[in-house]
Amino acid sequence: MSRRVGIVGAAVTPFKGTWREKTYYELAQMATREAVKDAQMPIADVEAAFYGIYNDIFERAAIPEHAIHGLCGMQNKFGVRITTGGATGAYTMSAAHAYLAAGRFKTALVLGVEKATDCFDFTSMSATPEVIKSIAWSGDSFFEQPIGWSASDSYAEVVLAYMDEHPTDLKPEVTAQISAQLSQQVRTNPYAQRQFDQVTAEEVLNSRLVVYPFRELEICVYSEGAAALILAEEETAKAISRNSGKPVIWITGVGEANEHSFAGKNHKVMPRIMSDYYAARRAYEMAGIEDPTKAIDIVELHDAFVHQLEISMAEFGLVPLGRADALIEEGLMTPGGKYLVNLCGGLIYCGHAVGASNIMSAWSARKELINRRLKTALVHGTGSTIAQFTACMILEHE
């Protein structure tokens, strides 16, 4: 019988376009310091560390976690790093959950950190082309990297294939409206990279095409920052909660799926994100959720692109496939609607510090469940080529 696992502490650093003032060593320690402070426990009581760091090239070191292990007070204890592209943070939480549920440890630090924009392109004298190049080393190296594979163009493949099947869905005015709404929601997130970058739907529609069909204001921004959670098994979690006075947010469901990375018959179904579908269903099953449209209050999902946000919401079963625009047109995610989606501003406005992003989403979901006295949240991470990887988590507030 596996043990219940809950979140007893959480913290994020500010997400910024660039952190000239700090290296990833200090960002990692900042988030850790604040997370144990939030849990009101000494770091000495944390038994294991799970690091979410996506890309060695960003940190400019292979096994970048080695340096931060001792700096975070975890010397002589268990430490393992997870890297699964954009889904790194979500998979890191999943791994930590599994170890605690199995009884290997009573407490764990889940720490995501990324320092992306030290990368710099000296031909354009700007960071972004080099940042996306560093990510583009993640594509298939024999058949796709040499012809310009990128994270954006691979997600665009999925989105365009979805639009082939559902030509009346993902209307530009709807994707623009979602982006505009996220830009309003980010106002209350003081840690966000774009806290005061409010845009109108018209501005989104007027922003430049980056990769067809994505416009600049429909794409996540690369950030630098860190996020940390303290997880604990049931009895320990309750004891920590009594001491801190903060409720335990239980992880009641976890699910993951990775698809094929080639397309065609018996391979990736290009118009779908089956990884989202399977991961969400597995998390629902574990949490005992039969109808997610009735159970889910808050969704903190990985919105690499607004169009993908819509498809993911459909794959989660929260809106019909082919009718994802109902999120706006039927008010499902507009203020006062059925679902609270990416209250932190998501990765588009809070920022995408890759290894930290999904952990930031969990931080936001926990905070909102407590502050709004709501019961259930879905946290999600997607990554790799053509939205291949997904990990989902159900959080519950008793």
Next chain:
Amino acid sequence: MAAEKKRLIPSKYIPEVGSFVETIDGKRYLIANDAMYTFYRRTKGEFSPFFLALRDEKRLLGCKCVKCGQVRVPPFLTHCPDCDFAPTTEVEVGQVGIMNSTPPITYFATSLFQDMAPYGRGRVIFEGADTAMSVNLYTTTGILVPGIFKKGTKVKLVFRDDRVGDVRDVFCVPLSELSQAQVEKKGLQESEIDWEAAVPPPLAEATPEAQAAYKQAFKEITAIVKEMNANPRARKDIAGWKRAIVVKTLGGEFGLFIKDGDIRTGKPPKSPDFVMVCEDPKTLLDGLAYRGAITDAVINRKLWISKNQEFITIFKLDRMARSLARTKKV
């Protein structure tokens, strides 16, 4: 250029040794130029027959499972995981195929592909194959725009004249842009296709109305450019960047000069880095005023640029427009 092509890393990508200090809130931070690099002598292993067939024989190979008969192109495995790892055998497939889905077009590329943008990359199911192969997509008619390639579009595999045994040895063009003989030819090479040359769109004789519109637009463009020049965020967008541009419109032409944070208008330069042509100067004006992206104007053929590589400058101008608009809001 020819000498650079022989290097794995062209010299233009390699920065000089250097560092600088940035002061934030009174504290000094040291920032140094740096690089992480690794060279390889990397085997293509089991993919070698596929790449050698592209390079030496202009043939496209796949692999066929002896049990289920599925044909995978490219032949990315030797045993079929769907049939308890039954072996596969080499097969040749056709050089005409259909788009598996509508492909994306990259306008803002990674630093490695900026010279190639805009480019399409999509998946093609070739005749006789069950899986889709990623290929670059080109049109013979100029800049690639949405709508040329869609799900189901028939395409032809084209071979580069200089092939190295790499997936870049091939690309696809729409069948509709080729002659029947070209479609039927096996091993069609790029030099056998007529590519539309990058010629500037002709501008008609300027009318007095067009000249008046130009004068007004130039005045407004100059005013916006002055605002950009005084805006720290916009100046940051063109830090370290230098370009002299000729802007030609129906009613007149002028110069646009970018120099490490500075931007100004003036007389057309004699030796520009590139030329912009837009019949209506309002097209550029609207872009700079953040009333529509200049990038989109290029894609929609309202504004022509003489070098595709200068999309990067267009992006910087779009970015400056947004920076100015953001500052005005706060």
